Amino acid sequence: MKKIIITGALGQIGSELTIRLREVYGKENVIATDIRQPEDSKVVTDGIFEILDVTDADHMKDLVEQYEVDTFIHLAALLSAVAEAKPQLAWDLNMGGLINALELSREYDLKFFTPSSIGAFGPQTPKDQTPQVTIQRPTTMYGVTKVSGELLGDYYFQKFGVDTRSVRFPGLISYDTLPGGGTTDYAVDIYYEALKNNAYTSFIDKGTYMDMMYMPDAVDLIIQLMEAPSDQLVNRNAYNVSAMSIAPEDVEKAIQKHLPDFKLSYDVDPVRQGIAESWPNAIDTTAAQEEWGFSPKYDLEKMTEDMLKQLKNKGI
Numbered sequence: 001m002k003k004i005i006i007t008g009a010l011g012q013i014g015s016e017l018t019i020r021l022r023e024v025y026g027k028e029n030v031i032a033t034d035i036r037q038p039e040d041s042k043v044v045t046d047g048i049f050e051i052l053d054v055t056d057a058d059h060m061k062d063l064v065e066q067y068e069v070d071t072f073i074h075l076a077a078l079l080s081a082v083a084e085a086k087p088q089l090a091w092d093l094n095m096g097g098l099i100n101a102l103e104l105s106r107e108y109d110l111k112f113f114t115p116s117s118i119g120a121f122g123p124q125t126p127k128d129q130t131p132q133v134t135i136q137r138p139t140t141m142y143g144v145t146k147v148s149g150e151l152l153g154d155y156y157f158q159k160f161g162v163d164t165r166s167v168r169f170p171g172l173i174s175y176d177t178l179p180g181g182g183t184t185d186y187a188v189d190i191y192y193e194a195l196k197n198n199a200y201t202s203f204i205d206k207g208t209y210m211d212m213m214y215m216p217d218a219v220d221l222i223i224q225l226m227e228a229p230s231d232q233l234v235n236r237n238a239y240n241v242s243a244m245s246i247a248p249e250d251v252e253k254a255i256q257k258h259l260p261d262f263k264l265s266y267d268v269d270p271v272r273q274g275i276a277e278s279w280p281n282a283i284d285t286t287a288a289q290e291e292w293g294f295s296p297k298y299d300l301e302k303m304t305e306d307m308l309k310q311l312k313n314k315g316i
């Protein structure tokens, strides 16, 4: 990767990935884009930033030409809970943006990354040690767009030789930018509320296991996957990745080691609970380990310690 364009750069992944890419590849080689332009974000003030609506193919093409990019990192998408509330918008944005980005990657021979998700699985998928290649019949619009994205990635690779790469991200936990409307968001909110109120009411029920990962591991793995030799990649679109399989009460116990009086209660949201129950408990990440050396550094204990420290530094 030498010159990289990123869409959705102000989102949960984008805001940390953009900063890291600028450190690794140089500020002049990272073109951050998003549909809005807040003046107080480092993503906007600390490097190249362009407003881009990913459904506007002409503008996207102008930027690819203007900056002569060689890599496309496409992050702009609606997350699972919002997509369930606005399924048509989710299809238009998630698929419209993706096909525009893939077409440009074909036309200009760009290396391409877009995230898939554990949401690409559904109730018929094996729940534990979910294999890399298995049944994918998701029951959410988010999942439908993610499976379609995986298939399109394979299609553009096989048909046109575009160097497409992807991972199925689990819930991502970060202290920098809040996620916008996902099913796994409880695992981020809980840390903020633990510090603010010493209590949290979870919208996901006790005993509901989902895969999760700390954002520093997610950012590292994107760079690692993108730098891996192409001929090593068999399961390109998309690799199972996860750092931990946890339920709300596991996070409760981990927080209580630092804040002994922290209290967790439950007020379950049927929509997000239904989505969570349609997803795996714990996915098998062997293919990612074997094909490009995936190896996350943070488990629940290490992540909890760092989350609480970083949030306190932010004045939460």
Ligand code: AKB
Pocket (backbone or CB within 6 Å): 079, 080, 081, 116, 117, 118, 119, 142, 169, 170, 171, 172, 179, 181, 182, 183, 184, 185
């Ligand atoms: C969501 O909950 O929608 C996302 C995801 C797992 O893709 N965090």
